[in-house]
Amino acid sequence: MEFLFDGVKEFSKNDFEKNKELFRKLGTVQKPHTLFIGCSDSRVVPGLITKSLPGDLFVVRNIANVVPYYRASSEYLSTTSAIEYALIILDVKNIIVCGHSNCGGCKALYLNDEELDKIPHTKKWLELVKNAKIKAESIVKDFDIKNDYEWLVEEENIIEQMNNLLTYPLVEERFSNGQLNILGWYYEIETGTVYNYNQKEKIFEKIE
Numbered sequence: 001m002e003f004l005f006d007g008v009k010e011f012s013k014n015d016f017e018k019n020k021e022l023f024r025k026l027g028t029v030q031k032p033h034t035l036f037i038g039c040s041d042s043r044v045v046p047g048l049i050t051k052s053l054p055g056d057l058f059v060v061r062n063i064a065n066v067v068p069y070y071r072a073s074s075e076y077l078s079t080t081s082a083i084e085y086a087l088i089i090l091d092v093k094n095i096i097v098c099g100h101s102n103c104g105g106c107k108a109l110y111l112n113d114e115e116l117d118k119i120p121h122t123k124k125w126l127e128l129v130k131n132a133k134i135k136a137e138s139i140v141k142d143f144d145i146k147n148d149y150e151w152l153v154e155e156e157n158i159i160e161q162m163n164n165l166l167t168y169p170l171v172e173e174r175f176s177n178g179q180l181n182i183l184g185w186y187y188e189i190e191t192g193t194v195y196n197y198n199q200k201e202k203i204f205e206k207i208e
């Protein structure tokens with residue numbers, strides 16, 4: 001555990017010192033340009049893959065980079081409130097839904113009932129990914145998740161969650177008025193490649 005404290009000491013001594021002026025400016029205000037919706041996966045680091053600085057990205061992460069469809073509710077809605085706050089208070093101009101390779105959340109859809117019952121809240125949460133699974137399985141004949149089609153479920157999931165974003169009245173309004181960009185990204189961990197979803201062509205294209 002000690003290494004966690006060492007990391008903080010190292011940050012205060014080096015990284016903070018080097019960027020003191022930036023942190024001073026950020027001390028009282030944030031004006032991020034982008035809401036980044038990513039997976040909780042430890043290998044997905046939004047600031048790293050976009051080369052962003054503190055203050056650039058407003059980030060919400062959850063298992064399988066899910067955007068729950070819009071609904072009015074008195075429950076405690078983490079992702080929904082983050083979207084609301086990013087638009088109304090921070091006035092972000094872009095939303096990125098970023099999925100990734102080898103996503104444990106997408107893969108968990110293929111766990112057996114006994115395994116899923118050990119993680120009941122995750123099981124419930126992943127109901128929001130089921131459509132992506134159904135779509136992927138309808139695209140490939142003889143679909144077998146073990147035969148390297150994980151990526152297809154992951155990509156379909158990004159599209160599904162982008163569609164869910166449009167169920168938010170304010171997102172829909174700003175997107176159709178051209179005031180808001182919605183991007184779907186697929187991050188391939190082992191190659192460091194990011195693919196951007198071309199909404200006209202309906203394909204993921206390598207960003208290069």
Ligand SMILES: [Zn+2]
Binds near residue numbers: 040063103105106
């Ligand atoms: Zn994931």
